[in-house]
Amino acid sequence: MTPEPFFFLAALLFSIALVGVVSRRNLFVIYMSIELMLTSTSLVLVIFSKVLGSADGSVMALLMIAVIAAEAALFLAMIIHLYRRNRTLDSEMCDELKQEANNA
Amino acid sequence: MLELSLFVILALFIVGGAVATITNxxxxxxxxxFLVSMLAMAGVFGLLENQFLALAQIMVSVGAVVVLNILSxxxxxxxxxxxxxxxxxxxWILLSGVLVSPVTFLIYKSMSMAYQHFSTLETVNxxxxxxxxxxxxxLPFEIVSILLLSAMVGAIVIARKKDVIAKETR
Structure with missing residues (x-):
């Protein structure tokens, strides 16, 4: 089997997740789309590791899984904090800094 | 042939899960x-003969990240x-999909032009x-461990209630 279908799958997954980030306003959906983008990147690293026959890409993908876990902890804590403040999951409501700048 | 059919099934699960994630x-x-997509991604890692990463994907991404996500x-x-x-x-999804599709094609072309075949060396175990x-x-491994520690501390500080902090500092 050639690597092309795997590359196509990674590009397609990245684009679907990018569409999710730019077109949705639910904070949880934005978070999951960012996770999907990170996962598609680690898929590319694994494919290149197999294409080149070198373990470096796999090690990078392994470190990337750890980064995904750290990002999950921080982002979910942030969502819970924002929900407690605003009582909504709408990303349009997270504009306190913008309002301050306009009033000043 | 078996590889290709397995790949098609896994790819359908990944793309279907991703579309379900952004449309619901x-x-x-x-x-x-998201859970379906992550599980099928572990299958793709297995298809690329990278058993350890498939296990790590199931343990960390499915076992920890998705469960934490559903719990929150x-x-x-x-x-x-x-x-x-x-x-x-x-x-909006349709419009941004049309706008993003040339980028998809560019990413796919730039990656698939570079390498046409898998390496015949069996060195990645x-x-x-x-x-x-x-x-x-x-060194990156140690940096990741510090990152995980600081993310844990930061998550606790961010998600804590304000009155708890005020009570403790009094």
Missing amino acids: RQPLFSAFG IMTVNAKEENLPQEPYKYR TKVMGETLFSAWV
């Missing part, structure tokens, strides 16, 4: 699409009126990965 209104249904969605427990109003959701991780990549 309720975040819990999105999370289940259930903890937040947003009512219908607290969800964002998105009347033109599908129109768990033993070689472990040796590489603890020799050439030992």
Whole structure:
């Protein structure tokens, strides 16, 4: 089997997740789309590791899984904090800094 | 032939899960699409003969990240009126999909032009990965451990209630 279908799958997954980030306003959906983008990147690293026959890409993908876990902890804590403040999951409501700048 | 059919099934699960993630209104249904996508991604890692990463994907991404995600969605427990109003959701998804599709094609072309075949060397197994991780990549490994520690502390500080902090500092 050639690597092309795997590359196509990674590009397609990245684009679907990018569409999710730019077109949705639910904070949880934005978070999951960012996770999907990170996962598609680690898929590319694994494919290149197999294409080149070198373990470096796999090690990078392994470190990337750890980064995904750290990002999950921080982002979910942030969502819970924002929900407690605003009582909504709408990303349009997270504009306190913008309002301050306009009033000043 | 078996490889190709396995790949097609896994790719359908990944793409279907991703589409379900970005189109559902309720975040819990999105999370289940995300779960399907992550599990199928572990299968693709296995198809690329990288057993250790497939296991790590199932243990960390499916076992920890998705479960934490579903738990926080259930903890937040947003009512219908607290969800964002998105009347033109599908129109936005369609428009940004059209805008993003040339980028997809560019990414795919630039990657697939570079390498046409898999390497015939069989050097990526768990033993070689472990040796590489603890020799050439030992500094990034340590940095990741510090990152995880600081993310844990930061998550606790961010998600803590304000009155708890005020009570403790008094």
